[in-house]
Amino acid sequence: MPILTHLEAIRQGIWEEMERDPSVFLLGEDIGVYGGAFKVTAGMLEKFGADRVIDTPISESAIVGAAVGAALVGLRPVVEMQFMDFIACGFDQVVNMAAKIHYRWGAAVPIVIRGPSGAGVHGGPYHSQSNEMWFVHTPGLKVVVPATAYDAKGLIKASIRDNNPVIFYEHKFLYRRIKDEVPAEDYVVPIGKARVAREGTDIAVITYGAMVWTALEAAQALEQEGISLEVLDLRSLLPYDEEAVLASVRKCNKVILLHEDTRIGGFAGELAALISEKAFEDLDGPIIRVTAPDTPVPFSPPLEEYFLPNAKKVAEAARKLAAY
Amino acid sequence: MRAIKSPKTAKIAYHRADGLLPQSPDVGTLERMLYYLKLTREAEYRIERVLYRQGKIVGGVYVGRGQEAIGVGSAIQLVEGDFVLPSHRDFSSFLIRGFELKDLLANWLGRANGPTRGRENTTHVGSLKLGVIPIISPLGDTLPVACGVALAFKLRGRKNVALVHFGEGTTSRGDVHEAMNLAAVMKLAVIFICNNNGYAYSTPTERQYAVKDLCVRGPAYGMPGVTIDGNDVLAVYQTVRQAIERARAGEGPSFIECKTFRMTGHSAHDAAEYVPKERLEEEAKKDPITRFEKLLLAQRVITTRQIKQMEQRIQKEIDEAVAYAEACPFPRGETAIEGVYCGPDCWWETGSAV
Numbered sequence: 001m002p003i004l005t006h007l008e009a010i011r012q013g014i015w016e017e018m019e020r021d022p023s024v025f026l027l028g029e030d031i032g033v034y035g036g037a038f039k040v041t042a043g044m045l046e047k048f049g050a051d052r053v054i055d056t057p058i059s060e061s062a063i064v065g066a067a068v069g070a071a072l073v074g075l076r077p078v079v080e081m082q083f084m085d086f087i088a089c090g091f092d093q094v095v096n097m098a099a100k101i102h103y104r105w106g107a108a109v110p111i112v113i114r115g116p117s118g119a120g121v122h123g124g125p126y127h128s129q130s131n132e133m134w135f136v137h138t139p140g141l142k143v144v145v146p147a148t149a150y151d152a153k154g155l156i157k158a159s160i161r162d163n164n165p166v167i168f169y170e171h172k173f174l175y176r177r178i179k180d181e182v183p184a185e186d187y188v189v190p191i192g193k194a195r196v197a198r199e200g201t202d203i204a205v206i207t208y209g210a211m212v213w214t215a216l217e218a219a220q221a222l223e224q225e226g227i228s229l230e231v232l233d234l235r236s237l238l239p240y241d242e243e244a245v246l247a248s249v250r251k252c253n254k255v256i257l258l259h260e261d262t263r264i265g266g267f268a269g270e271l272a273a274l275i276s277e278k279a280f281e282d283l284d285g286p287i288i289r290v291t292a293p294d295t296p297v298p299f300s301p302p303l304e305e306y307f308l309p310n311a312k313k314v315a316e317a318a319r320k321l322a323a324y
Numbered sequence: 325m326r327a328i329k330s331p332k333t334a335k336i337a338y339h340r341a342d343g344l345l346p347q348s349p350d351v352g353t354l355e356r357m358l359y360y361l362k363l364t365r366e367a368e369y370r371i372e373r374v375l376y377r378q379g380k381i382v383g384g385v386y387v388g389r390g391q392e393a394i395g396v397g398s399a400i401q402l403v404e405g406d407f408v409l410p411s412h413r414d415f416s417s418f419l420i421r422g423f424e425l426k427d428l429l430a431n432w433l434g435r436a437n438g439p440t441r442g443r444e445n446t447t448h449v450g451s452l453k454l455g456v457i458p459i460i461s462p463l464g465d466t467l468p469v470a471c472g473v474a475l476a477f478k479l480r481g482r483k484n485v486a487l488v489h490f491g492e493g494t495t496s497r498g499d500v501h502e503a504m505n506l507a508a509v510m511k512l513a514v515i516f517i518c519n520n521n522g523y524a525y526s527t528p529t530e531r532q533y534a535v536k537d538l539c540v541r542g543p544a545y546g547m548p549g550v551t552i553d554g555n556d557v558l559a560v561y562q563t564v565r566q567a568i569e570r571a572r573a574g575e576g577p578s579f580i581e582c583k584t585f586r587m588t589g590h591s592a593h594d595a596a597e598y599v600p601k602e603r604l605e606e607e608a609k610k611d612p613i614t615r616f617e618k619l620l621l622a623q624r625v626i627t628t629r630q631i632k633q634m635e636q637r638i639q640k641e642i643d644e645a646v647a648y649a650e651a652c653p654f655p656r657g658e659t660a661i662e663g664v665y666c667g668p669d670c671w672w673e674t675g676s677a678v
Contacts, residue, residue: 025479051479057509062468062502069472069486072457073407075479077472092499097465105440105450105458108666139664163666 001181006174009149009182010114011040013156014078016186018048021076024160025052027063028080037082038116038175060089067111068098068165078160081115084169085126091134098165099140108163114156116172118210118260119292119308123172124299130209130261130292135167136238136270142191143238145169147212149180151235154189162191171210178213194241196248200230203318204248206271207258208234211309215258218314227322237267245271246279253284254321258314263291285324288317349400349561354625357396357557361613363638364392364416367425370642371432376592380650381432383445388413390555390587393612394519396420397560398487401568405482407455407473409466411489411519412447413586421454426645435652442655443663463494467503467516474512474571485513485571487564492581493524493532495541504579508546513571515564516542516579519554521586522607526598542579554582555612558619585610 004012018024025048026041032055035042045053056063060081067077081087087094094113101109119128135141142164146152152170159166197212198219205215212233219229232248234240249255255275257268268289275287290309298304349357368387375381388395388411395414399421402408410417418428423439431438431449439449450458457473459466470488477484494500495518507514518538522529535541542549548567552559560582567578585607589596620626 054475054510057502057505059468059502059506061499062471062506065465065468065499065503066472066475066506069457069469069474070476070479071472072452072469073473073476075476092462093465093468096460096462097469100460101450102666103664104444104448106663107450107452142665 002184003179004149004153004182005176006149006152006170006178006180007038007040007176009153009180010156010170011042012182013153014041014160015044015047017157017160018044018052020186021160023074024076024078025054025070026078026080027054027056027067029056029058029063029082031055031080036080038172040170041080060086061093064090064093064111064113065097067113068093068101068109071109071111072101072107076110076160078112078114081113083123083127084115084117084131085129087113087115087131087167094135094141094165094167095138099138102164103140109165110163112156112159112166112168114159114168114170116175117169118171118173119297119304120173120210122299122301122304123297125296128297128304130169130259132167132169132237133261133265133267136267140165141238142166142236143169144191144236145171145209146235147171147174147197147209147233149178149182151189151195151233153182154187155191155235157186158188158191161188166191169209173210174213189235192236192239192241194235194244195233196230196244197233198229198231200228200252202228202252203254203256203321204230204232204252205256205258205314205318206232206234206245206248208237208267209260211258211260214309214311215314217311218318221311221315222318225319227318229318242274245274249275249279250282253282254324255283256288256290256314256317256321258290258309260292260309262294263289264294266291285321288321290314290317348558351625353400354620357400357561358616358620358626358631359634359638360396360400360416360420361392361557361616362635363419363425363641364396365389365613366638367642367645368415370646371429372588372592375432375646382434385592386412386446386590387588387592388415390607390611391519391521391584392416393557393560393616394489394517394554394582394584397557398489398515398517398564401561401565402455402485402487405455405484407457407470407484407486409457409470409486409488410447410459411491412459413491413519413521414489415447417489418447418449418456421451421456423449423451423454423456424645425641426648429645429649430652433649433652434654435649436655436659437652441659464490464497464499464503466490467499468506470514471503471507471510471512474507474514475510477513478510483572485515485568487515487517489517489519491524492518492520492529492538493527495538496532504541504545504547504577507577511574511576513574514577515567515571516577517564518579518581520581520583522584523586523590523596523599525590525594526596538581539579545579547577547579549579549581551581551583554584555610555615557612557616584612
């Protein structure tokens with residue numbers, strides 16, 4: 001099976017969907033001639049032409065709004081945010097226009113808004129955010145955050161085929177660092193289904209995105225100490241796989257909720273509430289969160305390192321929890 | 325086809341008149357225009373001044389009293405496959421595009437068989453089949469959407485156009501800038517129609533923008549911009565027609581400022597005491613419906629008797645529509661959780677436009 005990077009897998013997924021469905025087209029800043037800031041769309045202009053790979057002015061709101069308009073009349077736009085931080089400029093179109101149309105008057109809005117998010121590459125406060133929760137709290141949207149190359153391809157394809165607005169987070173730290181076996185044939189990974197990334201028995205680490213790899217690293221380190229971590233990769237945050245979360249909690253009876261996003265209002269809060277409501281009797285210890293602190297993402301490497309959760313922080317939390 | 329000229333047309337300031345020549349609708353269209361002007365005025369009167377005051381319509385009520393000529397003069401000339409994205413004061417656009425008054429009233433009343441099944445109020449009603457995409461309350465959002473509709477037309481080689489209406493207050497929003505720029509850069513078939521009705525809620529134009537006429541915004545983006553008398557339905561018709569022809573020919577977007585006046589409050593609860601009385605009296609003399617009616621009578625397009633009959637027919641239609649809407653059931657509360665997502669079985673109309 002071919003080995004692809006996270007980034008190549010996303011590109012291949014989009015490419016295949018464009019070949020499969022002529023209504024799929026791309027809209028974004030510097031995605032054509034330049035191939036995108038991270039080169040996700042490299043080669044697409046040459047292959048699919050300027051009608052389907054459209055460079056736009058710097059107008060995130062108009063880009064999202066135009067995608068909505070094109071989607072309403074039958075096309076399937078895939079929008080690139082050069083950095084997911086900039087989606088704030090198009091926020092209104094996402095949460096007030098795209099997310100609510102189907103509920104309001106019944107039309108479908110099959111758009112994908114994708115782009116690089118996350119820290120670890122010294123991008124500073126505006127090229128590093130994990131702002132997925134802005135959209136997880138908006139009914140009508142779907143929010144997808146893949147960790148592996150296999151899932152990135154399968155989920156981008158599922159997102160493009162979905163009849164709802166999907167916000168697709170690509171972690172820029174993973175783009176070229178993660179390689180996977182990715183089937184050349186057509187497949188999709190369903191939105192809303194989690195994946196057990198590693199089976200374990202003592203503590204369930206529930207996470208998503210780049211932190212899946214952090215959790216796996218911690219799990220490997222703790223193995224030698226006799227602590228067995230299960231790692232659950234959520235893959236989608238809206239909708240999310242409640243059953244898989246509860247299954248891992250019931251199996252391990254202890255849980256760490258891990259995310260790169262900041263703490264207050266992060267996804268861990270939702271998971272903690274769910275676990276408390278539906279699996280309270282199964283818990284043998286407190287629900288522990290490992291997250292970034294409630295600050296903007298700092299630039300300077302020592303600050304950023306302090307800000308980000310890492311395997312060491314997860315392992316420390318796991319050791320404390322194991323003692324219960 | 326009978327040529328007719330609006331006596332006011334000559335006074336209209338075309339700030340960029342290049343290529344904009346007056347054209348006239350035929351008699352049948354003129355009659356339809358009068359009918360929709362009157363139907364809109366009367367239906368909105370019933371909504372704002374009767375059903376709202378009776379407590380039967382709840383929530384915000386926004387009507388376009390005094391500015392009906394803009395919606396009528398523009399939407400009347402759309403063809404199948406075209407789209408209109410009306411403002412909240414363009415009730416006529418919905419009727420002209422084929423929405424039934426009874427369904428719109430059922431929606432105003434929050435009933436289960438209104439087109440939004442009670443999820444939305446006022447004129448937040450859309451139909452892909454009829455080519456209507458509704459406004460949302462954060463203003464200006466429909467302008468980029470109109471660009472996307474026109475982009476789809478362009479990608480599919482269609483000659484259709486998207487008309488989008490917005491108030492002068494909306495022109496202060498960033499989405500208007502982004503959309504007008506995008507449409508000009510991509511040469512999209514969008515007609516930007518600014519219904520300048522003097523007030524954005526309580527804010528007068530001098531606190532909204534610092535130019536005399538908004539038409540200067542057009543050339544600033546690389547598209548024609550004109551300011552016209554928005555109470556002259558024929559001026560609206562002619563100007564929009566030229567913009568549509570331009571757009572269908574692939575020459576890109578146009579910006580049209582239609583000057584009019586809001587002859588009511590921002591919404592039904594608003595007595596609009598901030599509007600000087602003298603201004604209202606002065607604007608009342610320019611009523612678009614009275615003017616058009618006089619013109620049609622003077623030109624012998626229609627008789628007084630025919631107008632009377634039209635008015636009787638309209639009252640009957642409204643009575644029947646209200647009776648229908650009031651007899652419709654309210655939705656069951658638990659249906660509130662349905663239809664957030666469009667699944668394989670959802671109630672969406674497929675986007676068949678392109």
